[in-house]
Amino acid sequence: MGYIDHIVWAGMASLVAMLVVGGRGIRWMARQGWIQPTRYEDCPPLQPIQQSKQGTPTMGGLIVLAVAAAVAAWSGALARPEGRMVLVTMIGLGLIGAVDDLVKLSSPNAGGLRCRPKLLAALGIGGVMGWLLSDPSLGYRSIDVPWMATQVDVGLWWIPLAMVVVAGSAHAVNLTDGMDGLASGCLAIAFAAFGLMALFNGTQDPLGSSRVVGIWSASLAGACAGFLWFNGFPASVFLGDVGALGLGGALGVLALVGHAALVLLVLGGVFVAEAGSVILQVASYRFRNKRRIFRVAPLHHHVQLGGVPEPKLVVRFWIISALLAAVALSAVGPR
Numbered sequence: 001m002g003y004i005d006h007i008v009w010a011g012m013a014s015l016v017a018m019l020v021v022g023g024r025g026i027r028w029m030a031r032q033g034w035i036q037p038t039r040y041e042d043c044p045p046l047q048p049i050q051q052s053k054q055g056t057p058t059m060g061g062l063i064v065l066a067v068a069a070a071v072a073a074w075s076g077a078l079a080r081p082e083g084r085m086v087l088v089t090m091i092g093l094g095l096i097g098a099v100d101d102l103v104k105l106s107s108p109n110a111g112g113l114r115c116r117p118k119l120l121a122a123l124g125i126g127g128v129m130g131w132l133l134s135d136p137s138l139g140y141r142s143i144d145v146p147w148m149a150t151q152v153d154v155g156l157w158w159i160p161l162a163m164v165v166v167a168g169s170a171h172a173v174n175l176t177d178g179m180d181g182l183a184s185g186c187l188a189i190a191f192a193a194f195g196l197m198a199l200f201n202g203t204q205d206p207l208g209s210s211r212v213v214g215i216w217s218a219s220l221a222g223a224c225a226g227f228l229w230f231n232g233f234p235a236s237v238f239l240g241d242v243g244a245l246g247l248g249g250a251l252g253v254l255a256l257v258g259h260a261a262l263v264l265l266v267l268g269g270v271f272v273a274e275a276g277s278v279i280l281q282v283a284s285y286r287f288r289n290k291r292r293i294f295r296v297a298p299l300h301h302h303v304q305l306g307g308v309p310e311p312k313l314v315v316r317f318w319i320i321s322a323l324l325a326a327v328a329l330s331a332v333g334p335r
Contacts, residue, residue, distance in 0.1 A: 006075055006211070007195055011218035014071040018226025022063060026230060026237045029057040036238055037104055045305055046296060056235055059101050060227065061243010064184075065094050068216075068223040068250075077215040082257045085129055086216050089253045092125045093170050094246030101240045112241070122167035122249070129253055130162025140209075144259045146266065146331035151259060165261050166252035172271035173248030175278055175298045180235035182300060182314045184224045186270050186321040187247055191221035193267055193325035194254050197332055213258045220250060233311045260332065267328035270321045274298040 036058040038050060069087060077083040096118055104112040133140040141158040142151040154161055177183035198214030224247070230236045239247075248271075255264040265272055281297035294302040303313055 004199060007199060007214040007218045010071055010075040010077075010215045011192075011195065011222040013074070014067055014219045014222030015226045016222075017067045017071060018064065018223050019229055021067065022060075022226060022230050022237075025063040026057055026060065029059060029062075029237065034059050034101075034105060046301060049304070049310075053235070056238060058105075058238040059098070059240035059242050060231065060237035061094070061097070061239040061241075061246060064220075064223045064227050064239070064243050065090060065246045067226070068219040071222070072216050072219040075215045075219065077212050077219070080209070080212050081132070082209050083212040083216060085132060086212070086250055086253050086257070089125055089129055089166060090246045090250040093122060093166075093249035094242050096121050097174075097241035097243065097245035100245075101242055118245075119167060119171065122170050122245070123163045125249065126163035126166030126252065127159055129166060129256065130159035133162070133256060134158050140256065140259070142259060143261045144263055144332050146263055146328075161261060162256055165255055165264065166249055168275065169252030169255070169264065169268065169271070170245045170248035172268065172275035173251065174241060174244040176271050176274045176300070177239050177244040178298060179300055179304075179310055179314055180233040181228055181231050182317055183239060183244055183247075184227050184231050185314065185318045186268075187251065188221050188224035188228065189318065189321045189325050190251060190267055190271075191217045191224060191254075193328055194251075194258060194260070195221060196329060197258060197260065197263075200332070209257050213254055216250070216254060220247065233314065263328050263331055266331060267325055269324040270317055274300065277302065 034057050036053065036056050038054070069090065072078065072083070072087070078087060096113070100113045100118065136153075141155065142153045143161075144151055173183055173187065176186060195214050195217035198210045198217060201210045227239075231239065251264070251268065255261050260267070275298075277294055277299035278297045280293050284291055284293045295305045296302055300313060300317065304310060308316075
């Protein structure tokens, strides 16, 4: 089986596997009592919206991560160290998310883990991955400069960059996961774009890392697309923090391995905007005498409270994500 065939089959197998096991997984989660607790008690405008989602199972990201990992392993993505690093990052951040989800499920008023420990843990995982990839002979410290057809060696800034990319990606995806199908759809598009980039570079990559990026990206894209069958409006299951953090972390590591840390800012523009809206909202509230910029943060809830129905808003964000993916693909060329 050729290089391109491996990547295409990985995506198809992951999609089909998700469709086959998804329904059974959701029913098992419901029997475990993993039902999404009430959210937004401190935000009255969003409470009526939340009430319509009561009784929906959560932690569906466990199925997505398991399917993607199984298909990637079957397709040979774990044969190289970079592929195993993607798996370790996904599991590590997924475990943090799982603990957060289980704490929230432990009692009606549980708020989950505090933000700072989760962020520090994500930064630590990113730092370890950066350190493992920091040997100059491996060539990973060079990142693509969009539209410049060149690479820059970031040198001593590599490990801090890895920390920011992995932790930032994980938490940005987690913030985006607030509507039916929003995060999973945008992730499917982003992973598919990374897979296309890997196809562009596969025959010219002396490290062989493009094959790893391609297989992992296709496996994750297929799993996220299959999850949309169940997660689309009205959702039968939610990703949960286990899925959002795990998938976001995987996206960050794939960007590092694929020399695409800067490209990720464009490709993941929806995630960047969601995280940026929260940062701006918190900063404005703290330093501008409790004045807000947005009705509610993250950004998707600001737009929702402006009168855009949830299904239409999600599709519009998917379209924006697809356009940004096309722009990102134009920003890189074969190495």
